[in-house]
Amino acid sequence: MTAAAPRLEPRSETLVDALRESILTGRYAPGTRLVQEDLAEAFGVSRIPLREALRRLEGEGLVVISPNRGAIVRPLAPKDVVDLYDLRLALETLAIRRAAERYADLRESTKTLAAQARRAIAARAMPTIFGLDRDFHAELAAASDNPHLVAALGGQWSQIMRVMHAYFQVANYPAAVWHDHEAIADAVAHGEGDAAVARLTTHLSESRDAILAHLRSNGGRA
Amino acid sequence: MTAAAPRLEPRSETLVDALRESILTGRYAPGTRLVQEDLAEAFGVSRIPLREALRRLEGEGLVVISPNRGAIVRPLAPKDVVDLYDLRLALETLAIRRAAERYADLRESTKTLAAQARRAIAARAMPTIFGLDRDFHAELAAASDNPHLVAALGGQWSQIMRVMHAYFQVANYPAAVWHDHEAIADAVAHGEGDAAVARLTTHLSESRDAILAHLRSNGGRA
DNA sequence: CGGGGATGGATTGTATACAATTCAATCGCG
């Protein structure tokens, strides 16, 4: 297992995931210059697939590429946190409204969602928790039956993860998060869009404020 | 001057614009295979910058790339029109709300917007009209002072343009469009978010329904 | 005839090599 397994997918695919991971976890801090040759050597590939990976991350908003000047990890100011959560609220509100409209078709998946939330309350390992949070919101998006919305939310989620990681390195997930998730899932399952949206609104506001408070106390650097 | 002027920007930059244009205008129809070598020869470049251009268009949702199978122009079904307009309404609603909140800071640009709309009523050339419509909504997005929202809307706009082009090849812009724009701009300029959103909602619904009716009568292919 | 597997052309994926651009440090001139 130490030797590389034979590749099934193109290098640029795995590169995107590896680079994204490195950025989300803060291994490459905001503002860091991403020199193509260095990265290529680090990942054991040539610059060609690496450049494509950077282009895709640019599309996700994780890196900024200036022509002839190279790529940097996108800086992240407190205002970005506010803006991102504002946008996310609008998108997830739409997702919930559409999901609640078709709740009859969703009985199974919403039950799964709520059960997942309840199980998550017991979880402790940080990567697991991140994954569960991500999965919950991804499923919620999928329930909207709007692929374009799903894509838009997927793109934003990378940014959100970056923000959350900066925060949750020190603090722990408040248990309230999972109760919010359960409440949202239940409301959607009963077609109560307004209730679900209301809960989501406070859910996101609290997350955002907690992150902002943490950032400010730490001195929001770039 | 017939010879190519010295390039200022990288080839891939101009390529993205050229390819996007070709897709938006329908020169490359939905579902068309985009063979790298053919395109590279057509544009007089190698495949390397072309591949990067395709990656960026993938990020905009204009093309779909399957590993080892190549790229195609993204298909566009009637449901996509519904989903896109649903998403667009949510995004522009947020833009308007935020813009209306800071209307005091926006006096100049909203005046420009409204004036632009009035001038547009007289316009006749199709490319001009498209540009004016695009500019209006882009300025509206910018007025929100949320760069992430601007980026999200910018990505969606490519899709919208594709949809609109399919429609407006035969029909003409109804003059009502510009009156809607003017009304929206005025409402924003006075901080009346609700009124602006209401007008936007009908504006988009009408556009969407007109496009759907046209698509259905023509037989919605791919 | 009918189906499973080999085979070759077409196409994508990647490495290497080279050209073009940027940026900073240095030099020359006033």
Next chain:
DNA sequence: CGCGATTGAATTGTATACAATCCATCCCCG
């Protein structure tokens, strides 16, 4: 001593060449 031009290393952008993959066709065997 100050300031603009110059030069060169570092880095990005692109072309060419080659390897890997896919897909349709054909062949062989039942």
